[in-house]
Amino acid sequence: MLMACLAVYLPGSLLFAESVQLLRNAKVVTVSEADGSPELTILERASVLIRDGKIAAVELEMTAPEGAMVSDLSGLWLLPGFIDAHYPLGQERGGRDANEFTEAITEDFDVLTAFDPWDPELPEILARGVTSLAVSPGHINVIGGPVRVLKVAPGVYPPPSVSGLTVFKASLNRDVYGGPGLARFPTSAAGAMEVFRGWVDGRMGNPEPEPGRLIVRLETRAQAESVFRLLAGHKGLDAVISQGRLLGGDGHLDADSTRWMRPESWRRLPRALDVILGPLDLRDPASHLRIPSALEGRGTYVAFATDGYPKKDLLTSAVLARRNGLSFQAALASLTSRGARLLGVQDRIGRVAVGLDADLVAWTDNPFTLQGRVESVWVEGQLVHGEPAPGRRRTIVRDVRTTTESQKKPAIFPVADDTGDEEESSP
Amino acid sequence: MFFFVSFLESETLAGDDFRSHSRIVLMLDPFFPVKPNRVFDLVARHLSLWAVIALLCQGFLLRAAAAEGPVSPLMISGGTLYPVSGEPIEDGVVIVRDGLIEAIGPASELAISDLPANARCVDASGWTVIPGLVDCGSRFLLDSADATVFHAWHELRDALDGNHPFLSFVRREGVTTVGVFAETDGSVGGLGSVVKLKASSKAGSPSGLELLRHEAFLLLALGDLSAGRSSETSVRLSRYYELRGALKSARDYRRDWQRYRENAEKYNQDLRKYKAALAEFEKIQKARSKKNEDGKKPKEGEKHPGQARDTDGEEKENRKKEGRGKKPLPPTADVPKKPQPPKRPSFNLDREVLIKILDGEIPAWVTAHRRDEIEYAIRIKREFGLDLTLLGGTEAYSRSKELVDAKMPVVLGPVLLRKRGLNFLHHRESNASTLAEAGVPLSLAGLEAKGLEARHLRLQAAVALRGGLDHARALEAITLEPARRLGVDARVGSLEKGKDADFVILDGDPLSATTRVLKVIIGGEIVYSNENVF
Numbered sequence: 009m010l011m012a013c014l015a016v017y018l019p020g021s022l023l024f025a026e027s028v029q030l031l032r033n034a035k036v037v038t039v040s041e042a043d044g045s046p047e048l049t050i051l052e053r054a055s056v057l058i059r060d061g062k063i064a065a066v067e068l069e070m071t072a073p074e075g076a077m078v079s080d081l082s083g084l085w086l087l088p089g090f091i092d093a094h095y096p097l098g099q100e101r102g103g104r105d106a107n108e109f110t111e112a113i114t115e116d117f118d119v120l121t122a123f124d125p126w127d128p129e130l131p132e133i134l135a136r137g138v139t140s141l142a143v144s145p146g147h148i149n150v151i152g153g154p155v156r157v158l159k160v161a162p163g164v165y166p167p168p169s170v171s172g173l174t175v176f177k178a179s180l181n182r183d184v185y186g187g188p189g190l191a192r193f194p195t196s197a198a199g200a201m202e203v204f205r206g207w208v209d210g211r212m213g214n215p216e217p218e219p220g221r222l223i224v225r226l227e228t229r230a231q232a233e234s235v236f237r238l239l240a241g242h243k244g245l246d247a248v249i250s251q252g253r254l255l256g257g258d259g260h261l262d263a264d265s266t267r268w269m270r271p272e273s274w275r276r277l278p279r280a281l282d283v284i285l286g287p288l289d290l291r292d293p294a295s296h297l298r299i300p301s302a303l304e305g306r307g308t309y310v311a312f313a314t315d316g317y318p319k320k321d322l323l324t325s326a327v328l329a330r331r332n333g334l335s336f337q338a339a340l341a342s343l344t345s346r347g348a349r350l351l352g353v354q355d356r357i358g359r360v361a362v363g364l365d366a367d368l369v370a371w372t373d374n375p376f377t378l379q380g381r382v383e384s385v386w387v388e389g390q391l392v393h394g395e396p397a398p399g400r401r402r403t404i405v406r407d408v409r410t411t412t413e414s415q416k417k418p419a420i421f422p423v424a425d426d427t428g429d430e431e432e433s434s435p
Numbered sequence: 436m437f438f439f440v441s442f443l444e445s446e447t448l449a450g451d452d453f454r455s456h457s458r459i460v461l462m463l464d465p466f467f468p469v470k471p472n473r474v475f476d477l478v479a480r481h482l483s484l485w486a487v488i489a490l491l492c493q494g495f496l497l498r499a500a501a502a503e504g505p506v507s508p509l510m511i512s513g514g515t516l517y518p519v520s521g522e523p524i525e526d527g528v529v530i531v532r533d534g535l536i537e538a539i540g541p542a543s544e545l546a547i548s549d550l551p552a553n554a555r556c557v558d559a560s561g562w563t564v565i566p567g568l569v570d571c572g573s574r575f576l577l578d579s580a581d582a583t584v585f586h587a588w589h590e591l592r593d594a595l596d597g598n599h600p601f602l603s604f605v606r607r608e609g610v611t612t613v614g615v616f617a618e619t620d621g622s623v624g625g626l627g628s629v630v631k632l633k634a635s636s637k638a639g640s641p642s643g644l645e646l647l648r649h650e651a652f653l654l655l656a657l658g659d660l661s662a663g664r665s666s667e668t669s670v671r672l673s674r675y676y677e678l679r680g681a682l683k684s685a686r687d688y689r690r691d692w693q694r695y696r697e698n699a700e701k702y703n704q705d706l707r708k709y710k711a712a713l714a715e716f717e718k719i720q721k722a723r724s725k726k727n728e729d730g731k732k733p734k735e736g737e738k739h740p741g742q743a744r745d746t747d748g749e750e751k752e753n754r755k756k757e758g759r760g761k762k763p764l765p766p767t768a769d770v771p772k773k774p775q776p777p778k779r780p781s782f783n784l785d786r787e788v789l790i791k792i793l794d795g796e797i798p799a800w801v802t803a804h805r806r807d808e809i810e811y812a813i814r815i816k817r818e819f820g821l822d823l824t825l826l827g828g829t830e831a832y833s834r835s836k837e838l839v840d841a842k843m844p845v846v847l848g849p850v851l852l853r854k855r856g857l858n859f860l861h862h863r864e865s866n867a868s869t870l871a872e873a874g875v876p877l878s879l880a881g882l883e884a885k886g887l888e889a890r891h892l893r894l895q896a897a898v899a900l901r902g903g904l905d906h907a908r909a910l911e912a913i914t915l916e917p918a919r920r921l922g923v924d925a926r927v928g929s930l931e932k933g934k935d936a937d938f939v940i941l942d943g944d945p946l947s948a949t950t951r952v953l954k955v956i957i958g959g960e961i962v963y964s965n966e967n968v969f
Contacts, residue, residue: 290883290887290891290894291887291888293887294604319859330949331948331949376948376949377897377948377949378897378898378900378901378947379897379900379901379944379946379947379948380901381901381902
């Protein structure tokens, strides 16, 4: 009972049943970014040691420490969990939520209060290899509020979150000023820009401004120029451009988005910047699908997002970009490490590396072939999706003299039932 | 011809008289009735005549040359072949002649002897060869994202445009045959056509395309095909009853017309009999009146020929006359009754088309996503005995047994990305594998508004594979099965001797999203070759 209470009030970490895990014989594929360009690391048969929810070691050969739960992942690819770089609430979630259009600035909104850990979509999201969501308020406010990086842990409230850089969601596009005619709401693009400028100036009026980052939804290149010029005068605040669905709602080519998203428009932007893009869809023409690779060639790095449409698949954006010129390591980076870097959480998630959270996904095959299927997902070392396949023995390495049963702590949410395959083996 | 004219011109310049001018006249009109006075003139006249004929025939000669079709034989060797109708063949060879597959087999078994010198050879070592993909459900080439208001009897082939810019996008991803349809707002859509994405000089083909079949199937709609509209209760109910109503009235219409035809037959016979009997009657009347003219007037008792006769009365009178010893009149005949022609039912083109699906001449395809819509479809199939195929089928996995019992093949709609809308709420990637294991004939199709999703057909199959479908059946679901649904499986869909030479050459596993299409061949002609091979 006490444990359960503690569990509820420790939002920063998951409690887990096995404190030490060894994932063996996996093909570990990860991308790290030293000064910008992605570096791909593939270890054909490696072992990953997880301790207390973090990756303790990644080696080619490793002996299992005492008390470790060993999983044999031979034949499987082990990738870091994908990061959905932009997941605004208030999108279509079965009609359960809407955007907050009463105020233009809602900077104190906390998305944690609106995020539903029992949303039936979350297990589906896990099954597609996504372990972290950058949840933000909707597009309809000029300044929406802070963006929180939340882990996908069905049934855990509050969901585990990762705090890094202070990130705000901002919008200057049509959603903001095309809305209902409330007096406090901007009704024009210029009005939206005024509100935005007012907020930035207000924030920067503080003698010690907290460094932060804005994820900005823009409409035209002119807006981008204004925003960057405005922010250049303020230290500590920079912007990441977020562009959602490239096409309009029902597949028609949205004239505005093509004006903005033409590769030439990007090339003329003031400086190298980061971009959040997505979701890329099957219906998009090839000219749009080539944008990530065009940006890559230019030194602008893209992080993929589903933009709050849970029915969109994050991996598909990367696959379509890959089929249109993006390299494998850039595509994988755009799913993992770049999103982490954009959100300032690269020390916690986004790579299979020592010291980072153990957010790992085991795939049956290269996910970019679209033939690979997610077999298991670990979030902070806890198996949250998938059963070990029959034939994959999960063993607990046990010293026959001591018992490790008492070291098990209760978990709040249902753990994959693995007791059937348990067998004892002497170390 | 101009040569001869100018030659003669120089002649006329030499001599400035009427005769030289007349030679030009002769030249231009070979049939001018003037006797030539020189052998040269005779020869010139004949040559000019043949020149005129040649000019006129030029058009026909060119057309004949075009109709000959593609060029030299083709051999593809060294790659892994996926014939679909059999096991994959390592290091296989395909020989194509006159646009058809002449031979296919492993290199070791095939004797490549009699290829002419101008044969093209494609070395496909390290690559794979699959049959050209068949997309059996597309609104492609029609320029419209929304449902078009069609009548069922509109001929789609008149609206197809092979110069459509999307054609190359789709073709370069390996799709060679497409089944095109158009919907209406109601429950009965239009007839589907099957086209190949290559120009053909055959009569009746739209420009830039080859028409394989023009009444391949009729589209019916119980659910919505497009992603945007959700299938609400009122829509579903109204569609179901509207469809049943349409089929019932088509059935009644067919019965009415059958009855009408039988009645018309009968009427024709009766009419013939009537005419014969009328002729008889008039003969008799004439004989009687002739008799009467021998001094006697027709008795008052004798009625007008048009009126009904009282035969008994006549008999009595005849007997009376006989009794009086007079010569009996020739026997009277019944005036035959003129038969009434049967009432002709009104003609309705929509119902004429529906009769064809009731009779099974044209298969019907019905759009249904939700499980209750699928049940409606099965019920309709049983009620009317249709040859029905399910299109869409997002929740077909829950009704796999019923589909097998009803012998209903399925064309699965968008499987790659789940879409918004009630239709797609219970989408599952394992849909395809569940149906295939149950034994339902399975095809995969794009079913997207602009038909552009046809270019991602291989990705659809890859995702179906991810959901558990095995590789061979996934490949069949985008080649031979759709060809069977479209009724063109005698020509396309697999690599077999005698079938059309439609191939796709890829640089790896055909169902992997990372594989690139290298060449697309239709009818032995390389219609797309990927230059960006790196």
